Amino acid sequence: MTPADPPPNRSSILGPIELLGKICVSFVVTLGDFVRFFMAILAGTLRGMDRFGMREMFSQMFDLGTLSIPVVMLTGFFIGAVLVIEAYPQFHALGLASRLGSVTVLSVVKQIGPVLTGVMLAGRVGGAMTAELGTMRVTEQIEALRSMAADPVRTLAVPRVLACVVMTPILTIFSDILGIFGGWLIAVHVQGINNDQFWHFARVGVDIYTINTGLIKALFFGLAIGAIACYKGFRCGNGAQGVGRACTEAFVTSFIVILILNLVLALLLTNIYVMFWPNQPPIL
């Protein structure tokens, strides 16, 4: 042992504290770096996109939007159907089975549609986007852009983030429609609930604010998915291992952020509802 080494008992006591400190410092540094990256995306958005950026955005909208429609619709359909199957016995026991229309539509539009679409996109698109940008970084394509006086954030990240922001609410609408359809199919054609009653309570339970709540959530989820995927891609480590790790981190981080955002937005949007319509209870 050299004189510079700390005594073993001291390091064993300080070890966990040191580790905690390192984790905290690393978290703060990463958060600060992400905020700077996000500000660069906002600045790039305000500066506008060139022709290459526009083409990139439409290409991404097709990849992450159009190509995701089947999987988002399929997921929405099955979740809507399962929701009714699971909820029916309780509602039936209370003699409120006809109210399933309200519960189904409300759950799908406010929660299941946007969250499920967000999670699906974080997995399907966020990972692919991180892998693509990570590979571009590893193969020096991002440095090549910079060397040609092009801003990589404006050229690559802004189109992707905007595509996510635009397409996530649109995909949520598809998910909502199929979720409601799945719920209706089971409720009316399997459980035997009256069709008119189903739609009557669906209309009563859901207003335009509720629908917008889901879409606003989806918009923020899209922003989070795009920004996190691009950030992880731009900062990924070297080699195939670095790209793979960045993809995993992008999905896990996006997933956690979607859950946190869902909670924060639910509280915020409910409070806004109460503020503007104080005499009406918020539709939960």
Place this chain on the structure above:
Amino acid sequence: MIQPPTDMSDQVIIRFADVHKRFGSLVVLDGLSLAIPADRTTVIIGPSGAGKSVLLKHIVGLLQPDQGSVYFHQHCINELSERQLEPIRKRIGFLFQMGALFDSMSVGENIAFPLRHQGLNSERDIQRIIGEKLAVVGLSGSEKKMPGDLSGGQKKRVALARAIAMDPEVVLYDEPTTGLDPIRADVINELILKLKEELKVTGIVVTHDMASAFKVADQIVMLLNGKIIAQGTPEQIKTMENEDLRHFIEGRANAEDLKALHRL
């Protein structure tokens, strides 16, 4: 450092002044000072990991020195913001080691990218330049191909066409002949000479290919462990007695390199 007097009293276009760069505990550039003369070709040689590519990236501000300064004409590169670097980057072409072609674009679109980005709007002019530059690197008619359809050598040549698309004042070549057959490598050497002689392009070539180095260089610089260990004209380099330099230019492994083999 062996640095005999050279007869190059030209204007200096790029200057490294006591540049230090490290990645973690790895020292890559260790107090490097170097002047690159304008309208000449400087070849940087040295073993892998000696800091050659890192040196090139400092010139266009892709990397920042930990200490010291890099100058392009009178501009101190490491004091400029990304926005302020843009006009300088437009004057420099960069051929990356792996080509760094944009995978999502065709060959033609790759070459057109810097042209369009720098404001050339005439599609006719863009197509003309694409055709000219592809002809120069011997890949005429490849405009529609995607980078994934090309061999490594072809990618390198397309990347070179892209690097010279804007007729830059300086071209940085990171291993331009690696992965090419000897004949195609010689065509690239001739292209580097032609750009220098006809268009007065300043070239900085990073290479392990000594035949190429001796052919294109006006000045050769050898880096080892982040420092310059030898510098001079090709003729001077050929006669220098430095042991590391001799091993490198003659392609001979030294006793240290072979020690592991003797254990087998």
